[in-house]
Amino acid sequence: ESKKERGRNAFRQLPESHHWSDHDTKVYREGYPNKKDNPKLNHNLKFYQGTLSSCPDGDFIDNIHKKWWGDYDLLERHHGYIQWLFPIRESGMNWQAQELQMHEAKAIQKDEKASERFLKSYEMMLDFYGMKLVDRNNGQVQRSEKWKERFHHLNHSMHNYLRITRILKCLGEMGLEHFKKPFIRFILNEAIYKGTLDRTLDSCLNYWVGTLRKDEDRQEMEEYTKQLFHKKDNSQLTLMWL
Numbered sequence: 001e002s003k004k005e006r007g008r009n010a011f012r013q014l015p016e017s018h019h020w021s022d023h024d025t026k027v028y029r030e031g032y033p034n035k036k037d038n039p040k041l042n043h044n045l046k047f048y049q050g051t052l053s054s055c056p057d058g059d060f061i062d063n064i065h066k067k068w069w070g071d072y073d074l075l076e077r078h079h080g081y082i083q084w085l086f087p088i089r090e091s092g093m094n095w096q097a098q099e100l101q102m103h104e105a106k107a108i109q110k111d112e113k114a115s116e117r118f119l120k121s122y123e124m125m126l127d128f129y130g131m132k133l134v135d136r137n138n139g140q141v142q143r144s145e146k147w148k149e150r151f152h153h154l155n156h157s158m159h160n161y162l163r164i165t166r167i168l169k170c171l172g173e174m175g176l177e178h179f180k181k182p183f184i185r186f187i188l189n190e191a192i193y194k195g196t197l198d199r200t201l202d203s204c205l206n207y208w209v210g211t212l213r214k215d216e217d218r219q220e221m222e223e224y225t226k227q228l229f230h231k232k233d234n235s236q237l238t239l240m241w242l
Helices: 001-010 023-029 044-050 061-068 072-077 104-109 112-128 148-156 159-173 179-195 197-209 217-232
Strands: 132-133 141-143
Touching: 001 148, 023 159, 023 197, 044 112, 061 112, 061 132, 072 112, 072 148, 104 112, 112 132, 112 159, 141 179, 159 179, 159 197, 179 197, 179 217, 197 217
Parallel strands: none
Antiparallel strands: 132 141
C-alpha cells in the first residue's frame, strides 16, 4: 500500500458525526465518570516536586531532564518512564507508576517549579520526536534541527503513537488543553501535505484528535484534514523532504 493510499484510506474512515474516537478517548473527554480522587495518593506530585524517583530503573525528574535529554536510544528502549513523566487517570504498562489523581494535577499546576518541570518533560519528548516548542504560551511547535532522523524513527516506531496519546491526554489534565491543537495541526500537515509523517496519520485521526475535549476543536481538525488533502491534490509539490 502506497503512502498516498494510506492517507486516502485514513481519510475515508473519518466519521461523519464527529465522534472521532473509540471508547478510550470518549471516557477521557467525559472526565472518567466512574473514577474518584484518592487524596492519599501523591506519587506523581512528589515526582514533579523532585522528591521521589521514578521506577523501575528511573531517576529524579531533574536528573532525567539533564541526563536523558537527547539520549534517543534510552528514551526509545526504556518503557517505564513515560507513565511518570505523563501520568493520566488510567493504568499503564508500568505497574509501579501511580494513576494521576486530580488533586495532584491541580497541585502541580499551582507549583511553579513542578509546572516548569512538566513543561520541560514535554519539550524533551518533542525533541525525541524531531520537534520543538517555539511558543510556551500557545503551544506552537515546529521541526527541530534533527527532524529528518527523528521523523524517520517515528514513522517506524509505532509504540510511540501510544505514548503520544498519553502525552496529549496528560496535557489536558495539566491545564494545557490549548497545546493539543498546535501539535495535531503540525502532525496533520507533515503527514498529509508534506508526506514526512504519513505513518502517524491513522493514530492522529483515530486517537490524537479524539483527545480534544471540545466538539468544535475536533470538527475544526476534520475540516483542516480535508483542506490539506485538497491542497495536496492541487499542489505541484514533487519533493517530499523539503
